[in-house]
Amino acid sequence: MDARDFALQSVMPTVMVPRFSELEELSVPGNRILVASNGVWLEVCRAWMYARIKVSDALRVPLPYGETSEVLRFGFGKLPRAMVAQFIEQARVRSPNECAAWIVWNQRTNLWKLMMLEETSVGHGHVTSILPTLESGEHMVIDLHSHGTTKSFFSRTDNKDDKGDVKLAGVIGNLDQPEVTVSFRLCANGIFLPLPF
Secondary structure: OOHHHHHHHHHOOEEEOOOOOOOOOOOOOEEEEEEEOOEEEEEEEEOOEEEEEEEEOOOOOOOOOOOOOOEEEEOOOOOOHHHHHHHHHHHHHHOOOOOEEEEEEEOOOOOEEEEEOEEEEEOOOOEEEEOOOOOOOEEEEEEEEEOOOOOOOOOHHHHHHHOOOEEEEEEEEOOOOOOOEEEEEEEEOOEEEEEOO
16 A cells, blocks of 8 residues: 555544444544444544544445444533633624634643634634644633624634634624624534534
């Protein structure tokens, strides 16, 4: 096999789900494709999350593999809703312009911090920011941005920006109203899974 193919397949290996034994979950940060009798699945492991997400239905030919199921598990307990509330207050001040922030989890201390991102360009319909460098053991878990006075939704630009990431993404809109609109999703290598907040 060509060395380039070997390198690519080592980054995203394909595993056949066993029929007669348990599937050993990916236990180190990485990604795998799982081929099962009930579909093709993306398996993602990070220090802060483990997920198995169905990406296509079962193949039309019978496969001698076992089944698997959807899993989404966080390694940190509860999401830091108070930090999202802090971001909403910051976004209200900056509205109608957009703004952006990261919510970062420290794996060693199990503590969270809100990092407002330094803007290079900002307006009513866009924000471009400098992405900070994180310390060892820190993980960007939630990527937030605001939509000023318009409703929350994920734009084509958001879809393009989030395509290769593994993170939770959130958009906060209608910041001129008493009740803001909120959209959240899990981004996992091009798969977007809507999440309640």
